[in-house]
Amino acid sequence: MKKAEVAILGASGYTGAELVRLLVTHPGMRIAALSADRKAGMSMGEVFPHLGHLDLPPLQRVEDIDFSGIELVFVALPHGTTQEVIAALPRHVKIVDLSADFRLRDPEDYARWYGHPHLAPELQKEAVYGLPEFYREQLRACRLAAGTGCFVATGLLPLVPLLEAGVIAREDIVIDAKTGITGAGRGASERKLFSEVTEGVDAYNIARHRHTAEFDQELSRAAGAPVRVTFTPHLLPMNRGILATIYVKGDAREIHRVLDERHRPEPFVHVLPLGAEAPQTRHVRGSNLCRIGVTADRIEGRAIIVSVLDNLVKGASGQAVQAANLMLGLPETTGLEAAPLFP
Ligand SMILES: NC(=O)C1=CN([C@@H]2O[C@H](COP(=O)(O)OP(=O)(O)OC[C@H]3O[C@@H](n4cnc5c(N)ncnc54)[C@H](OP(=O)(O)O)[C@@H]3O)[C@@H](O)[C@H]2O)C=CC1
Numbered sequence: 001m002k003k004a005e006v007a008i009l010g011a012s013g014y015t016g017a018e019l020v021r022l023l024v025t026h027p028g029m030r031i032a033a034l035s036a037d038r039k040a041g042m043s044m045g046e047v048f049p050h051l052g053h054l055d056l057p058p059l060q061r062v063e064d065i066d067f068s069g070i071e072l073v074f075v076a077l078p079h080g081t082t083q084e085v086i087a088a089l090p091r092h093v094k095i096v097d098l099s100a101d102f103r104l105r106d107p108e109d110y111a112r113w114y115g116h117p118h119l120a121p122e123l124q125k126e127a128v129y130g131l132p133e134f135y136r137e138q139l140r141a142c143r144l145a146a147g148t149g150c151f152v153a154t155g156l157l158p159l160v161p162l163l164e165a166g167v168i169a170r171e172d173i174v175i176d177a178k179t180g181i182t183g184a185g186r187g188a189s190e191r192k193l194f195s196e197v198t199e200g201v202d203a204y205n206i207a208r209h210r211h212t213a214e215f216d217q218e219l220s221r222a223a224g225a226p227v228r229v230t231f232t233p234h235l236l237p238m239n240r241g242i243l244a245t246i247y248v249k250g251d252a253r254e255i256h257r258v259l260d261e262r263h264r265p266e267p268f269v270h271v272l273p274l275g276a277e278a279p280q281t282r283h284v285r286g287s288n289l290c291r292i293g294v295t296a297d298r299i300e301g302r303a304i305i306v307s308v309l310d311n312l313v314k315g316a317s318g319q320a321v322q323a324a325n326l327m328l329g330l331p332e333t334t335g336l337e338a339a340p341l342f343p
């Protein structure tokens with residue numbers, strides 16, 4: 001198989017390193033360039049010793065990369081800085097963006113949730129929302145894919161089919177989500193100190209987390225009518241993983257039937273038997289899988305859904321490789337079939 005030449009911008013970050021891990025054995029893509037900011041000039045092995053045995057290009061500044069032979073670029077940069085970088089890329093390159101910059105279709109929504117006007121509104125119009133399970137055909141044909149937020153992927157995989165089928169109420173959807181610390185990236189901050197994360201749990205950005213806008217956008221589209229969710233993220237002392245406990249109004253049997261039918265052909269979504277023991281973050285660690293469990297609540301007419309994924313894989317870099325496979329005309333599962341790492 002002739003390999004497509006790809007670049008990873010932001011390779012010295014967590015999702016960048018995860019992209020490298022997934023792509024070094026990918027039979028259809030070859031890493032031709034890597035970028036960093038503060039760490040430009042270093043080798044990947046100096047930044048990430050666990051990748052030090054690999055033959056990888058040096059970390060360069062974005063502006064020093066020669067994009068002429070590059071077919072696809074993964075952009076793993078902080079949101080806000082990404083849109084100008086992407087706007088400056090040559091038109092021949094396809095782009096999979098992992099940041100939040102191109103996810104919200106309405107520029108006013110973007111300005112409201114991100115606090116400044118979008119700097120590349122024309123490009124935003126051509127972006128396709130990057131979750132392959134719901135945008136597969138559009139991704140095959142697009143130039144720019146906007147990867148889903150990690151919490152949002154965890155919630156959309158169960159909720160979109162249910163709203164499309166009309167088996168849950170549009171009102172009163174509550175998404176209570178727990179995340180590991182790698183979700184916040186590798187940059188240093190007080191919030192991420194061991195002493196401030198270990199031996200505790202905290203709820204943050206209550207009723208104002210920016211992923212709420214993404215949930216509302218995609219769930220309203222699925223329902224064909226406005227949906228507004230309650231979403232509360234929590235930070236737990238673990239490295240990887242997201243677990244969302246989702247409370248909905250609807251019949252658990254119907255909910256399970258719809259999810260089982262809809263996701264049965266999906267290679268990366270695994271719906272457990274109704275009422276089975278709930279999936280755990282350690283059942284998906286290091287894999288591109290999302291596992292979903294459904295249980296009837298003791299209160300009639302309510303159901304509890306538990307959805308788990310690895311934020312760095314299905315929540316970011318694995319999802320990005322899945323989208324890139326589609327954009328490059330490769331089998332969608334290429335390079336993504338590794339089983340989870342347990343325990
Ligand atoms: N972590 C996760 O679980 C998820 C992350 N995402 C999104 O993916 C993107 C990357 O996340 P993550 O890997 O965690 O972030 P990190 O903070 O770990 O890495 C950020 C990367 O961007 C580089 N960088 C920072 N500022 C600039 C700049 N001004 N110009 C050029 N390069 C810059 C850094 O270089 P250097 O280190 O050399 O300074 C580093 O390589 C973010 O937008 C994030 O929101 C999406 C889903 C999940």
Ligand SMILES: CC(=O)N[C@@H](CCC(=O)OP(=O)(O)O)C(=O)O
Binds near residue numbers: 099180235
């Ligand atoms: C622990 C932690 O801080 N998590 C991040 C998740 C960010 C993420 O991955 O989503 P984006 O791609 O939209 O940045 C947060 O809550 O903002």
